[in-house]
Amino acid sequence: MQLINPTRIAAPFDHSNFVFELKHDGFRAVAYIENGKCELVSRKNIVYKSFTRLVSIIAKLPVKNAILDGELVCLDNDGRSIFLDLRRRHQDACFYAFDLLWLNGEDLRGLTLLERKSRLRQLVRGRTGFLYAEHVPATGKDLYQVICREDLEGIVAKHKLAPYVTSPPTWFKILNPGYTQMRGRREMFESFHERSQAASSPRI
Numbered sequence: 001m002q003l004i005n006p007t008r009i010a011a012p013f014d015h016s017n018f019v020f021e022l023k024h025d026g027f028r029a030v031a032y033i034e035n036g037k038c039e040l041v042s043r044k045n046i047v048y049k050s051f052t053r054l055v056s057i058i059a060k061l062p063v064k065n066a067i068l069d070g071e072l073v074c075l076d077n078d079g080r081s082i083f084l085d086l087r088r089r090h091q092d093a094c095f096y097a098f099d100l101l102w103l104n105g106e107d108l109r110g111l112t113l114l115e116r117k118s119r120l121r122q123l124v125r126g127r128t129g130f131l132y133a134e135h136v137p138a139t140g141k142d143l144y145q146v147i148c149r150e151d152l153e154g155i156v157a158k159h160k161l162a163p164y165v166t167s168p169p170t171w172f173k174i175l176n177p178g179y180t181q182m183r184g185r186r187e188m189f190e191s192f193h194e195r196s197q198a199a200s201s202p203r204i
Contacts, residue, residue, distance in 0.1 A: 003030065004165070004166055005171075006169075006171040008173050008175065009172045009173070012141045012143070012144035013140050014140055019138075021098060021135045022133070022152065022155060026073035026093075027048070029095070030068065030070075031070065031097075033063055033065060036059055039055070040095075048072070053129075054072070054129055057127075057129035058095060066103050067100075067101040068100055069098060069099035069100075072094075075131075080150075082181070095131070098120075098133035099164065100123065108164075109164035113160050113162055120132065140174070151178070152176060152179070153175060153179050153181070154176050157171070
């Protein structure tokens with residue numbers, strides 16, 4: 001399934017046709033649920049194998065089948081997503097659910113964002129292992145100021161009346177340029193990539 005990837009823009013904005021969500025720092029994931037079983041799949045269509053506890057929780061949703069779009073995150077005591085904790089503590093992860101694409105045989109992608117979010121909220125509200133992506137209507141600038149002050153990753157602006165389509169863009173991400181958890185992130189991944197390549201190279 002082709003996912004919406006938010007288009008990055010430089011500055012926050014206010015607009016009555018948009019809602020604004022917190023951008024948590026984690027791994028993008030789609031939850032596929034079918035007859036009491038669940039798979040968590042990455043944006044590159046790779047099945048996550050490490051989040052066994054969370055998979056078992058999501059599989060217990062009272063549905064015949066469903067597809068949820070979201071993010072795998074690990075939160076600290078203040079509710080902040082900690083990226084390094086997500087890499088180390090897979091069994092403490094939760095699913096930050098921000099869209100519902102399919103439910104009990106019905107393709108919901110043609111519905112508006114607000115209609116999909118309403119159904120999603122009813123499905124996951126109050127359930128262990130889930131975070132529902134609350135939103136702020138219209139006022140992205142104020143929310144952005146808050147997330148920068150609290151050292152969070154950013155916000156995502158979404159057209160509230162748009163269906164789930166990849167073109168034209170209807171989701172936009174605005175990142176916090178001072179976000180401290182990004183420091184050293186590129187070097188960390190480059191080092192991991194180099195170690196992985198070295199481990200897979202044939203020895204002579």
